[in-house]
Amino acid sequence: MKRIASLFLVSLFAGAITLGAYKLFFEKDTYKLVTTNEATPFLSTSSLSTSAKGAGINEVDFTIAAEKTVNAVVHVKNLTINKGSNNLADFFYGFERQQTPQIGTGSGVIISPDGFIVTNNHVIAKASQLEITLNNKKTYEAEVIGADPSSDIALLKIDVDRPLPYLAFGDSDNAKIGEWVLAVGNPFSLTSTVTAGIVSAKARSLGRNQSFIQTDAAVNPGNSGGALVNTNGDLIGINTAITSQTGSYVGYSFAVPSNIAKKVVEDIMEFGNVQRGLLGISAANINSKEAIELGLDEIEGVYISQVSEDSGAEEAGLQTGDVIKQVDNILVRKFSELTGYLSSKRPGDTVEVVVDREGRRIAKNVTLKKQQTIILPTTGFMVKNLSDEDKKTFGVKKGVKIIDVPEGYGRYDLKNKVITEVDDKEIKNIDDAKEFFGEISKYGRTSFTMINEKGEKERLILQ
DSSP: OHHHHHHHHHHHHHHHHHHHHHHHHTOOOOOOOOOSSOOOOSOOOOOOOOOTTOSSGGGSOOHHHHHHHHTTEEEEEEEEEEOOOSSHHHHHHTOOOOOEEEEEEEEEEEOSTTOEEEEOHHHHTTOSEEEEEOTTSOEEEOEEEEEETTTTEEEEEOOOSSOOOOOOBOOGGGOOTTOEEEEEEOGGGOSSEEEEEEEEEEEEOTTTTOOEEEEOSOOOTTOTTOEEEETTOOEEEEEEEEOOSSSSOSSOEEEEEHHHHHHHHHHHHHHSSOOOOBOOEEEOOTTSHHHHHHTGGGOSSEEEEEEOTTSHHHHHTOOTTOEEEEETTEEOSSHHHHHHHHTTOOTTOEEEEEEEETTEEEEEEEEOBOOOEEEOTTTOOEEEEOOHHHHHHHTOSSOEEEEEOOGGGGGGOOTTOEEEEETTEEOOSHHHHHHHHHTOOTTSOEEEEEEOTTSOEEEEEEO
16 A cells, blocks of 8 residues: 555656646746727737848948949049239239139049049039049049039040940939938048948929939038949939038038939030920929918929920920929929929920829820020020011011010110121021120120011110
């Protein structure tokens, strides 16, 4: 009996030890929250997988983009000669003016293996001599092929005896807000320096009716004209400006989108100047008192306040009061988004414009045209190229029509007359008018030959 009791006790202890070990080492606690209703939990946990590009900066690889870019970014040295007089005595006594050399620096991007370089216009403006230094320290003298101050883009050329590393233009329209980018340039005259940031915003106008890419990549003096690239090493912008009270980087910088820079460069190469394709509309100033009273400042899109005569917009049937919502595949929420996209187009290109007209979406194909109106230098006259109807009305084949004049010229009754000559030089179109009026001196004598609606010649002399 005692033997049986001993075996029972041993079995009991063995079972208890086994059960305790199982509970301690193998069984997991399971808890269940019991609620009195089926309400959605206040907090939830995401089970989405991590992005393939990584959850943070350490997972983003900048090395490939940097390797592709640094050798294609150059240092630009601009030598200008200041010929101004140093003091009043030099002016009165005719002493020889001192020529003071001034040196400015910036960056540039090689865009072809044979030595074409794109940079900012302000980097090379008024240059007497330009010197390019490659990343391998080799230097060249550069020639200015052309420049466009309005987009702040210039094209340079150096003569080389072997192919150079270069960057091809990427598609800046595909750049996304929040995307990682690198800024490569020569700040403070340092050899190709790489800084990283993200695209902070697109289509920033900065009050210039332009369209800049905004980034928080560090850009300092000397970076102007350098490359803005994505992590694939695609050139998506030309660094051009910073916003700072000190002149150095404090958080934001701006780049000309690559699509605009590419179009400017191609125009300079093919035509010698920039060909701008215009839609032919005027947009309402949404910050004006009248616009605010009408609620236009709350509209998402571009409100058409006027459609220009003989423009592509007029021919396509766009109307005053239409709100432009989209151009091709680009959504338009503000004027700079519209002008930014159109800046990459030429006269003769056709774009699809989607407008909101009294609550209905309407799509129109608009053929862009050359600029038809211009404000003339010196006088301030606003003139336009002659339409076929104007040529019939005035009985002329060439000239420009005055459509507006400054207040001081009101007494001359100049509006709606055609200027055919200035100082005996024949004017065919607004290009001639801009050139010839640019040669007028405010202090000299100038004569205009005009035609009125009766076909009569009139002559006006200003002195």
